[in-house]
Amino acid sequence: MSGDRPVPQKRAETALFRAALLAAPLFCAGALPTMAQEAGLRGAVAEANVNDDLLSRVPLADRRTALEAPAQPQAAEQTGIPTPTYQPASEEPVAETPEDSLFADPEDDQDAQSTFGEPVEPVRPRRPSTAAERATAAGRDSEPETAAERNRAATAEPTRSEAEQDEDDTLTTGTVRAGTVDSEADIRVDPRAEPEAPIEGIDRIEEENPYEAIGIRAGSFILRPSIESGVTYTTNADYSPNGEDAFLSETTLRLNAVSDWALHSARLDSYGIFRRTISGAEVKETQAGANGELQLDLGHDYRATGTFEYERRPETAESPVEIVGVATRPLRQTLNGSLGLSKEFGKARFGVTGRVERDWYGDATLTNGDILSQEDRNSTLATVALRGGYEISPALTPFVEFEYGRRMMDVEVDPSGFERSATRLAARAGVELDMGEKFGGEISGGWLRETLDDSRLEPISGATVEADLRWSPFRGTTVALNGSTTVEGTTTAGESGSILYDGRLSIDRQLRANLTGTLAFGARYRDYVGIDAHDLTLIAEGSLTWWLNRYAGVTARARHETLKSSLPDRDSKTSSIFLGLKVQR
Numbered sequence: 001m002s003g004d005r006p007v008p009q010k011r012a013e014t015a016l017f018r019a020a021l022l023a024a025p026l027f028c029a030g031a032l033p034t035m036a037q038e039a040g041l042r043g044a045v046a047e048a049n050v051n052d053d054l055l056s057r058v059p060l061a062d063r064r065t066a067l068e069a070p071a072q073p074q075a076a077e078q079t080g081i082p083t084p085t086y087q088p089a090s091e092e093p094v095a096e097t098p099e100d101s102l103f104a105d106p107e108d109d110q111d112a113q114s115t116f117g118e119p120v121e122p123v124r125p126r127r128p129s130t131a132a133e134r135a136t137a138a139g140r141d142s143e144p145e146t147a148a149e150r151n152r153a154a155t156a157e158p159t160r161s162e163a164e165q166d167e168d169d170t171l172t173t174g175t176v177r178a179g180t181v182d183s184e185a186d187i188r189v190d191p192r193a194e195p196e197a198p199i200e201g202i203d204r205i206e207e208e209n210p211y212e213a214i215g216i217r218a219g220s221f222i223l224r225p226s227i228e229s230g231v232t233y234t235t236n237a238d239y240s241p242n243g244e245d246a247f248l249s250e251t252t253l254r255l256n257a258v259s260d261w262a263l264h265s266a267r268l269d270s271y272g273i274f275r276r277t278i279s280g281a282e283v284k285e286t287q288a289g290a291n292g293e294l295q296l297d298l299g300h301d302y303r304a305t306g307t308f309e310y311e312r313r314p315e316t317a318e319s320p321v322e323i324v325g326v327a328t329r330p331l332r333q334t335l336n337g338s339l340g341l342s343k344e345f346g347k348a349r350f351g352v353t354g355r356v357e358r359d360w361y362g363d364a365t366l367t368n369g370d371i372l373s374q375e376d377r378n379s380t381l382a383t384v385a386l387r388g389g390y391e392i393s394p395a396l397t398p399f400v401e402f403e404y405g406r407r408m409m410d411v412e413v414d415p416s417g418f419e420r421s422a423t424r425l426a427a428r429a430g431v432e433l434d435m436g437e438k439f440g441g442e443i444s445g446g447w448l449r450e451t452l453d454d455s456r457l458e459p460i461s462g463a464t465v466e467a468d469l470r471w472s473p474f475r476g477t478t479v480a481l482n483g484s485t486t487v488e489g490t491t492t493a494g495e496s497g498s499i500l501y502d503g504r505l506s507i508d509r510q511l512r513a514n515l516t517g518t519l520a521f522g523a524r525y526r527d528y529v530g531i532d533a534h535d536l537t538l539i540a541e542g543s544l545t546w547w548l549n550r551y552a553g554v555t556a557r558a559r560h561e562t563l564k565s566s567l568p569d570r571d572s573k574t575s576s577i578f579l580g581l582k583v584q585r
Contacts, residue, residue: 208475211514211547213584221266224256228555230580237281239561240317241572246280250578268292287313301344305353309336315361317572318537318563320488320498320526323364323372330374331362342387349389349397357381360410376491378410383424389432397432399444407450409489416493419454424487428464441469443483448499450487457496458530460487465501476510494530501525504539514547535565545582555582 215222229251236243251274259266270290277283291309298304315329323329335358342351358381361374383405391397405424413419430444449461467483483503490497506520522539539561547553557578564571 209510209513211516211550211553214550216585217260218257220260221257222260224258224584226254226582226584228252228254228580228582230555230578231278232275232576232578234574234576236572236574237277237283238317239563239572239574241569243317243572243574244281246283247278248283249276249278250274250580264294264296266292266294285314287311289313303342305338305340305342307336307338310334318535318570320528320535321377321490321492323366325367326364326372327367328365330364332359333361334359347391349387349391349399351387353385353387355381355383355385355405376409376411376414377489379407379420379489380410381405381407381424395433395435397434399430399432401426401428401430401444401446403427407487414491416491418452418457418493420452420457420489422450422452422460424448424450426464428466430466433469437472439469439471441467441481443467443469448485448487450497452496456494460497460499460529462499462527462529465503467503478508480504480506480508488526496529498526498528501527514553516545516547518543533566535563535567535570537561537563551584553582553584555580 237246257268273287289311338355340353360378389399403426428446464485524537526535543557
């Protein structure tokens with residue numbers, strides 16, 4: 001262990017260093033203010049004030065600032081030299097918050113003065129922009145008791161004079177906040193109001209016929225196919241004077257196509273009927289047909305119309321041409337086509353139509369097995385018709401029509417040695433009807449004459465009637481009237497032919513939403529030219545269809561036909577009943 005001790009001189013140097021550190025704050029506190037006074041930053045400071053600050057025993061945190069009011073000295077706590085109290089330079093007290101401060105409240109002092117001594121206009125409170133603020137501004141003390149009163153209070157606008165509103169509009173320099181949506185709507189509920197419909201029923205259109213076929217879209221056409229199949233019982237299977245009864249299987253296919261065009265229109269109807277024997281008389285028949293129409297609007301009040309019709313069916317026993325000893329009657333086919341162009345000149349109507357009709361027959365089978373050709377009955381008829389009319393009202397347009405044509409036989413001279421080609425002339429007058437969906441169509445009457453090339457044959461002439469009318473007396477009911485006049489040829493030696501008048505009146509009625517019915521009456525009158533003879537056929541038919549749903553239904557049909565003739569061995573009666581199922585799409 002060493003016996004050396006610290007040198008006394010080092011202890012003295014350490015003591016002096018500590019004293020300098022303690023004196024430095026005191027020197028800065030006194031010297032720096034003095035230097036600031038000498039630099040001209042402040043006014044002259046008395047030495048007594050400096051001493052008072054240094055010698056004062058009041059804690060620094062408890063010392064008041066120059067802006068604070070002088071506190072009353074407590075005798076018990078004050079020690080040392082007393083400090084003189086603060087004396088304001090002006091006689092009036094200085095407000096703590098300047099009048100032009102952002103924190104000034106104009107409501108506390110309405111007589112506030114600006115810095116320049118002018119009165120300052122108090123700031124107008126902001127206009128309430130929401131329903132809640134308006135309700136609060138209207139009155140905080142009167143709180144509505146019910147929900148209806150609170151709604152009315154929330155939507156009510158504060159009552160202000162026009163001058164105040166104009167002043168606000170003038171002083172507004174920024175964007176004014178818009179009110180809420182419910183603040184401008186009357187949300188009061190009418191206690192008698194009915195509830196809204198369910199969402200499933202929105203924009204749902206009530207269908208006039210909920211069991212009508214929907215159809216299938218194919219391009220720009222809507223197709224509606226259907227099939228009907230069932231069993232038919234008939235008392236006369238071949239409509240002959242000595243016909244036998246039979247049970248038949250009957251199937252009918254139909255197709256309807258309608259265009260969905262904005263300007264032009266097109267329509268097509270086709271069918272096929274197949275009849276086969278189940279028991280009784282032997283029957284094996286196939287019928288088919290189609291008819292269509294095309295209308296084109298060419299502009300400048302021009303319209304073009306084209307039609308065609310095709311039918312294929314066995315010739316019935318009521319044909320004017322009698323074949324002796326026939327076992328199977330010949331097959332008859334008919335093809336018609338027309339093309340027309342019409343023009344409107346104000347209320348005047350003019351049109352021209354060309355038409356071609358082709359008839360041809362198959363061979364007949366005799367009871368002895370021989371085949372009898374019917375080629376000498378084939379013919380082609382070509383006609384041109386000119387029509388002119390005048391519209392006396394939007395619903396009535398009377399017209400007149402003139403027709404010229406030529407009938408040309410495939411066999412110029414028939415087996416009996418007669419030339420049966422003929423020249424055709426016709427004139428008609430009628431009226432077109434257009435009363436919207438209630439009533440429409442046309443009807444005409446006139447005279448027709450066909451002069452045969454063989455002078456030994458009497459010309460075929462007689463009155464003509466044409467009709468195609470539709471009438472809907474009330475909703476769900478349609479009444480239709482159709483009529484036509486046809487010239488029929490013959491191969492009987494010395495006879496020219498006959499004129500056939502055919503008419504049909506039908507009533508379609510929707511008895512219930514899923515039950516439809518049809519009642520039809522028909523009549524055919526045949527006038528033989530050159531001989532005093534005629535045929536009269538009367539037809540009555542009724543049918544009902546009960547729809548199980550939109551796609552299927554049960555169909556029942558009854559029909560009766562009676563033929564009365566002035567010629568021997570031609571009278572016949574036929575009754576039939578059909579029951580089947582119909583499917584449509």
